[in-house]
Amino acid sequence: MKSYNDKNIIAVKFIVWLFILSSVMLFAGITSAYIVNRIGLLNANKWIYIQLPNVFICSNILLIISSITIYYANYLFNEYKYLYSKTLLIITFFIGIFFLILQLNGLKYLINNNIYLSGNVAGSYIYNIYYTWSTCYIWSFRYLLLLFFYTTK
Amino acid sequence: MDRQTDNILSNNKFNMKILKYIFSRDHKIIAKQFLITAMFMGFIGLFISVLFRLQLAYPNRPFYIFKLFFNKFANDGYLDPSFYLSLVTIHGTIMIFFVLTGGLSGTFSNLLIPLQIGARDMASPFLNMLSYWLFLLSSLTMLYSFFVITGPASAGWTIYPPLSALPKAINGSGTGQTVWLISMSIFIISSLIGNINYITTIMNMRTQGLTMYRLPIIIWALLLTAILGLLSFPVLMAAVILLILDRGFGTSFYLSDIFLAGEYLHYDGGSPILFQHLFWFLGHPEVYIVILPALGISSEILSINCRKPLFGYHTMIYSLIAIAGLSFFVWAHHMFISGINPLIGSVFTITTLIIAVPSAIKVFNYIATIWRGNIKFTTPMLFTIGLISFFITGGLTGIYLGNAILDINLNDTYFVVAHFHIVMGSAAIFGMFAGIYHWYPKLFQKMMNEKLGHIHFWITYISIYLIFFPMHFMGINGMPRRYYDFNAFGMFNIFINMNKFITIISIISGFAQLIFLYNFTYSMFKGKDSSKNPWKANTLEWTTPIEHIHGNWENDLPVVYRWPYEYSNPKYQDDYMPQNISDKH
Ligand code: HEM
Numbered sequence: 001m002k003s004y005n006d007k008n009i010i011a012v013k014f015i016v017w018l019f020i021l022s023s024v025m026l027f028a029g030i031t032s033a034y035i036v037n038r039i040g041l042l043n044a045n046k047w048i049y050i051q052l053p054n055v056f057i058c059s060n061i062l063l064i065i066s067s068i069t070i071y072y073a074n075y076l077f078n079e080y081k082y083l084y085s086k087t088l089l090i091i092t093f094f095i096g097i098f099f100l101i102l103q104l105n106g107l108k109y110l111i112n113n114n115i116y117l118s119g120n121v122a123g124s125y126i127y128n129i130y131y132t133w134s135t136c137y138i139w140s141f142r143y144l145l146l147l148f149f150y151t152t153k
Numbered sequence: 154m155d156r157q158t159d160n161i162l163s164n165n166k167f168n169m170k171i172l173k174y175i176f177s178r179d180h181k182i183i184a185k186q187f188l189i190t191a192m193f194m195g196f197i198g199l200f201i202s203v204l205f206r207l208q209l210a211y212p213n214r215p216f217y218i219f220k221l222f223f224n225k226f227a228n229d230g231y232l233d234p235s236f237y238l239s240l241v242t243i244h245g246t247i248m249i250f251f252v253l254t255g256g257l258s259g260t261f262s263n264l265l266i267p268l269q270i271g272a273r274d275m276a277s278p279f280l281n282m283l284s285y286w287l288f289l290l291s292s293l294t295m296l297y298s299f300f301v302i303t304g305p306a307s308a309g310w311t312i313y314p315p316l317s318a319l320p321k322a323i324n325g326s327g328t329g330q331t332v333w334l335i336s337m338s339i340f341i342i343s344s345l346i347g348n349i350n351y352i353t354t355i356m357n358m359r360t361q362g363l364t365m366y367r368l369p370i371i372i373w374a375l376l377l378t379a380i381l382g383l384l385s386f387p388v389l390m391a392a393v394i395l396l397i398l399d400r401g402f403g404t405s406f407y408l409s410d411i412f413l414a415g416e417y418l419h420y421d422g423g424s425p426i427l428f429q430h431l432f433w434f435l436g437h438p439e440v441y442i443v444i445l446p447a448l449g450i451s452s453e454i455l456s457i458n459c460r461k462p463l464f465g466y467h468t469m470i471y472s473l474i475a476i477a478g479l480s481f482f483v484w485a486h487h488m489f490i491s492g493i494n495p496l497i498g499s500v501f502t503i504t505t506l507i508i509a510v511p512s513a514i515k516v517f518n519y520i521a522t523i524w525r526g527n528i529k530f531t532t533p534m535l536f537t538i539g540l541i542s543f544f545i546t547g548g549l550t551g552i553y554l555g556n557a558i559l560d561i562n563l564n565d566t567y568f569v570v571a572h573f574h575i576v577m578g579s580a581a582i583f584g585m586f587a588g589i590y591h592w593y594p595k596l597f598q599k600m601m602n603e604k605l606g607h608i609h610f611w612i613t614y615i616s617i618y619l620i621f622f623p624m625h626f627m628g629i630n631g632m633p634r635r636y637y638d639f640n641a642f643g644m645f646n647i648f649i650n651m652n653k654f655i656t657i658i659s660i661i662s663g664f665a666q667l668i669f670l671y672n673f674t675y676s677m678f679k680g681k682d683s684s685k686n687p688w689k690a691n692t693l694e695w696t697t698p699i700e701h702i703h704g705n706w707e708n709d710l711p712v713v714y715r716w717p718y719e720y721s722n723p724k725y726q727d728d729y730m731p732q733n734i735s736d737k738h
């Protein structure tokens with residue numbers, strides 16, 4: 001029989017999953033807007049193809065790698081291997097910095113090619129993803145600092 | 154201790170008590186906060202509707218009351234046409250979001266979930282408190298729009314672009330619309346936080362023996378409501394984000410090829426239809442977010458007041474699940490005339506007609522529950538019967554509207570106004586009234602006055618049919634909704650007197666709500682004391698002490714042995730058998 005407090009701890013984890021689910025729906029909303037809008041404009045021959053620079057692919061790969069490193073940092077932390085955990089956290093941190101540099105490069109590319117938020121909708125969607133990314137980015141830094149704080153304690 | 158310090162101390166205690174009340178994390182107090190905020194908003198929404206009904210009935214007559222309340226929008230007592238649109242918009246927004254979403258699910262989820270599943274509080278009392286405060290903040294923000302110089306938003310509760318996307322389009326498109334969007338963003342966050350908490354609590358905090366198939370139907374309904382909100386409100390948020398970018402940052406998500414006052418605007422490539430898709434992807438589930446808690450409430454009250462087990466408990470759950478699931482696949486029935494592909498129109502006609510099936514199953518189950526029951530005509534029971542009546546009448550017109558061919562003619566007429574005011578407005582409000590009358594003893598330890606309750610019911614019930622039934626015929630005759638002055642069109646002259654009649658009845662029914670308000674506040678202080686289980690019900694909330702305590706149960710949490718609808722079983726001595734009493738003794 002689970003105690004009342006155990007139940008509560010499980011519940012708090014559940015809350016996090018539901019938060020993730022609702023953010024997935026937020027992105028799903030924007031993505032489906034993109035798809036519908038694109039189909040409409042393609043039919044009207046108004047869609048502008050934007051060749052995304054390769055830096056965005058690189059930064060995507062970094063994003064995935066950093067998820068893996070932070071996941072293991074958390075895993076090792078729970079196994080009480082604080083030193084390994086901290087090393088992975090530092091690696092994640094530098095990946096994060098590198099990611100930022102690549103993203104800013106991507107932004108520079110967009111601006112150099114006259115793609116602005118308020119231009120053709122095709123460009124607006126890129127910026128849209130760009131901004132939402134940045135917000136998540138800032139949030140995840142907070143998480144990173146928190147973990148770092150716990151490993152050093 | 155001398156007297157003075159004693160006084161100060163007790164004074165302090167009093168202050169502490171007030172503070173505790175305001176910043177409470179106790180779910181029972183948060184439920185009261187939701188209820189009272191929603192009632193406040195509800196009365197404002199009701200008052201607004203009486204005002205624009207006056208305009209509809211007597212379009213060319215000045216009214217002092219317009220001048221009194223909205224001086225700058227009512228020159229010499231003549232209502233400003235653009236302000237009429239603002240009134241309609243804010244009325245719809247308040248009623249749908251603040252009363253029937255925040256108020257209905259907010260109040261009863263908070264009150265009933267922990268009490269009926271045997272938990273000491275919500276999974277996260279802090280998030281729960283946050284959810285209420287954001288709700289209050291967004292309510293106040295919405296009301297603030299009346300103090301904006303150009304007036305509140307006026308693109309309707311559905312805020313279709315381009316009216317909502319071009320700040321210079323009409324008066325209400327300016328600051329008023331911005332305030333609306335800010336308020337709605339806060340509201341969305343509040344409701345997401347709340348919903349996450351409700352789902353988590355139901356899934357994880359049930360007491361021993363309380364399996365999913367022993368839950369009261371209302372808990373199932375509140376669970377599905379929360380899931381619907383969790384999945385659909387973020388999509389509205391996405392729509393709102395894109396709208397904000399269009400308004401302030403020059404993007405063209407929803408705009409294309411537009412002239413404003415003869416001037417060509419630079420917007421290119423977007424589509425207002427895109428907004429409609431995003432909006433109704435929330436909007437249709439939203440109407441079920443509104444009605445499901447009401448249906449849940451009525452299931453409880455029916456069974457208790459018929460002293461009979463709820464008919465078809467399992468089918469009831471499955472149809473709730475079916476309604477919730479299907480509600481994500483019918484949204485385009487609001488868009489039949491938007492120029493969508495007719496093939497898509499047919500697909501959505503079919504899904505729309507399918508969703509009527511589980512709705513009908515619920516109604517049949519209700520009627521079968523009443524059938525040969527030992528009916529107690531208490532006030533909550535009357536309101537529940539009213540709800541079923543409205544759900545049938547309004548649901549039937551939904552099937553008319555779901556047919557694309559018919560809807561092309563009926564869309565944007567008073568027929569739609571009649572449909573949704575009966576099926577959503579009235580049915581859900583009746584669910585809320587029923588819930589308030591029924592759980593008032595749990596909320597305030599007192600009973601509400603039955604006689605006043607009956608008067609309140611009969612006036613309101615009859616008025617609603619008198620007000621909304623004629624609107625079907627107006628709609629079939631082509632009368633469009635959201636118009637300021639029908640006397641400008643000769644063809645609607647036949648309805649001049651009908652419009653006056655509707656307005657007079659709506660004023661009467663508006664005053665009838667004061668009876669409720671009086672009963673509500675009076676009973677809080679002078680009402681008859683409630684016993685521990687005044688309705689002789691089976692569910693766990695009636696096993697807690699009458700006086701509220703933090704943590705709900707004094708000692709151990711109750712253990713559950715059976716489903717909640719064990720009424721009039723000859724096996725037992727009483728005609729009811731609470732869930733927490735074991736067969737063994
Ligand atoms: C039997 C099931 C139902 C069917 C088939 C149905 C069908 C429809 C259709 C086709 C429309 C669009 C009419 C138009 O704009 O031309 C509509 C409008 C509406 N329905 Fe229903 N409906 C049903 C039940 C409900 C329920 C249960 C609610 C709420 C509790 C509801 C609330 C609304 C609202 C609010 C609108 C108007 C939205 C607006 O344009 O402002 N309906 N319904």
Ligand SMILES: [Cu+2]
Pocket residue numbers: 436437440483484486487
């Ligand atoms: Cu709908």
